[in-house]
Amino acid sequence: xxxxxxxxxxxxxxxxxxxxxxxxxxxxxxxxxxxxxxxxxxxxxxxxxxxxxxxxxxxxxxxxxxxxxxxxxxxxxxxxxxxxxxxxxxxxxxxxxxxxxxxxxxxxxxxxxxxxxxxxxxxxxxxxxxxxxxxxxxxxxxxxxxxxxxxxxxxxxxxxxxxxxxxxxxxxxxxxxxxxxxxxxxxxxxxxxxxxxxxxxxxxxxxxxxxxxxxxxxxxxxxxxxxxxxxxxxxxxxxxxxxxxxxxxxxxxxxxxxxxxxxxxxxxxxxxxxxxxxxxxxxxxxxxxxxxxxxxxxxxxxxxxxxxxxxxxxxxxxxxxxxxxxxxxxxxxxxxxxxxxxxxxxxxxxxxxxxxxxxxxxxxxxxxxxxxxxxxxxxxxxxxxxxxxxxxxxxxxxxxxxxxxxxxxxxxxxxxxxxxxxxxxxxxxxxxxxxxxxxxxxxxxxxxxxxxxxxxxxxxxxxxxxx
Ligand code: SF4
Numbered sequence: 001x002x003x004x005x006x007x008x009x010x011x012x013x014x015x016x017x018x019x020x021x022x023x024x025x026x027x028x029x030x031x032x033x034x035x036x037x038x039x040x041x042x043x044x045x046x047x048x049x050x051x052x053x054x055x056x057x058x059x060x061x062x063x064x065x066x067x068x069x070x071x072x073x074x075x076x077x078x079x080x081x082x083x084x085x086x087x088x089x090x091x092x093x094x095x096x097x098x099x100x101x102x103x104x105x106x107x108x109x110x111x112x113x114x115x116x117x118x119x120x121x122x123x124x125x126x127x128x129x130x131x132x133x134x135x136x137x138x139x140x141x142x143x144x145x146x147x148x149x150x151x152x153x154x155x156x157x158x159x160x161x162x163x164x165x166x167x168x169x170x171x172x173x174x175x176x177x178x179x180x181x182x183x184x185x186x187x188x189x190x191x192x193x194x195x196x197x198x199x200x201x202x203x204x205x206x207x208x209x210x211x212x213x214x215x216x217x218x219x220x221x222x223x224x225x226x227x228x229x230x231x232x233x234x235x236x237x238x239x240x241x242x243x244x245x246x247x248x249x250x251x252x253x254x255x256x257x258x259x260x261x262x263x264x265x266x267x268x269x270x271x272x273x274x275x276x277x278x279x280x281x282x283x284x285x286x287x288x289x290x291x292x293x294x295x296x297x298x299x300x301x302x303x304x305x306x307x308x309x310x311x312x313x314x315x316x317x318x319x320x321x322x323x324x325x326x327x328x329x330x331x332x333x334x335x336x337x338x339x340x341x342x343x344x345x346x347x348x349x350x351x352x353x354x355x356x357x358x359x360x361x362x363x364x365x366x367x368x369x370x371x372x373x374x375x376x377x378x379x380x381x382x383x384x385x386x387x388x389x390x391x392x393x394x395x396x397x398x399x400x401x402x403x404x405x406x407x408x409x410x411x412x413x414x415x416x417x418x419x420x421x422x423x424x425x426x427x428x429x430x431x432x433x434x435x436x437x438x439x440x441x442x443x444x445x446x447x448x449x450x451x452x453x454x455x456x457x458x459x460x461x462x463x464x465x466x467x
Pocket of ligand 1: 029063108109110129131305346347348407410411428429
């Protein structure tokens, strides 16, 4: 038993039974819900006369549809208002904790749970949202699920799942100035492919991750799903414990010491056996930007957009589709690409440290004429803390708009949308066709610091030139 990964340990401890199908019935410690994927699940429960089994293990917030400029109710968008009311009614009638707008705790589901200490090592966490993998930064096994699975968890607090393999991704060395956690994960996805992680949990290990803050680890784990992995995690360590101590839902007093001892025991054993191991050198990673229509179509800022002959036969159709959609020239540098919109926010890069780092590059500079630039804090707490530090003033003085918390233009289910074929420099996680609210809109993914550099120059720029 001394050769197990954290994934194996968490899986074994949460196994209720092995089902006749061969799948595992897995107990879910924490279920996070939001307005988009829960209304139908609650309706299915009502249809079957079922109740939420563990309301105390269920936590709700509203994030995807909330306007970030004017949050007056009823919302102007009737469908958004309907979703909001459904969540309000469903959480009230089932006695579920709900962080509504104005509560001081509302925000993107993957931002609020960690900041309140709800996310802890050794847990199983599920949420009807792909980027649930974020919570793996704490050494939790966190799974994005679909609406029918949201129903299953509401009704039974369990999920039927097939066990994953584990790939250890080791990155060693120090990141160069201007290179961030976002660049690390974009680099990993670029190298392993958007389907490289299918069937796997990713364990991030090595000195680069050991040196990262919890917020940086969250950025990495958040995008595991973009590399095809069902979840990603970092083994809990002192950085994890320091982050958690004193948070609202963290254990206290004697319970704290017991919890730390248990969390430490959940980390992968030194002799753990992995299904695969991949190693990268941090020194090889430069500020990374996507040029195409998947997060795997990325390149270093100094590189040229790959030409067709550099792709395998199998990858060429997607490359051709990307050239056509993005209207970018193969063989030309990504640096210098003109930008229309700059978005800083999302569950990948909408936390306080993201805004602090971005603000360092903003100070004393101005957004280029004709560029719309805006900052959307990931939660009401992030917004309040940023304002207490005067970050809002730094951004607005430079010509950025400063908004209320929500998902905003990551998915554009609210009024924040690209127009026509505008190009956006975005700190979010998906550059799929139409992702930011226009069916022809184009998205370049990058770190918040790189978004600032693009906003100032009006074009894709190497942030290291601003250092
Ligand atoms: S910020 Fe984007 S990826 Fe994250 S939960 Fe919201 S819509 Fe999903």
